[in-house]
Amino acid sequence: MQFLKKYVTTHFAHEEKIQLELNYPGYEKHKMLHQEFYNKVLEMEQSHQGGFTTDRELIYISLYVRDWLYHHILLEDVQIGAYVNTRR
Ligand SMILES: [Fe+2]
Ligand SMILES: [Fe+2]
Secondary structure (H helix, E strand, C coil): CHHHHHHHHHHHHHHHHHHHHHCCCCHHHHHHHHHHHHHHHHHHHHCCCCCCCCHHHHHHHHHHHHHHHHHHHHHHHHHHHHHHHHCC
């Protein structure tokens, strides 16, 4: 969880900075999606302060993170690239 928090904080901040520099029209929505995911990570961390008690919990978290990142990259991050291409 520590690694995930550090990684997404750095990655999201970098990505949002690029969007601002590009005047990306989806910036506000994209930033909100990042924030929602980060909040979910914090929530999962708080509810597992004592560690993961079952394999099921660990599997749920790893699948949630994997699916969120996968869909976010394919549905949202990809639109930043598409926007950049329209400006060329
Ligand atoms: Fe993103
Ligand atoms: Fe991203």
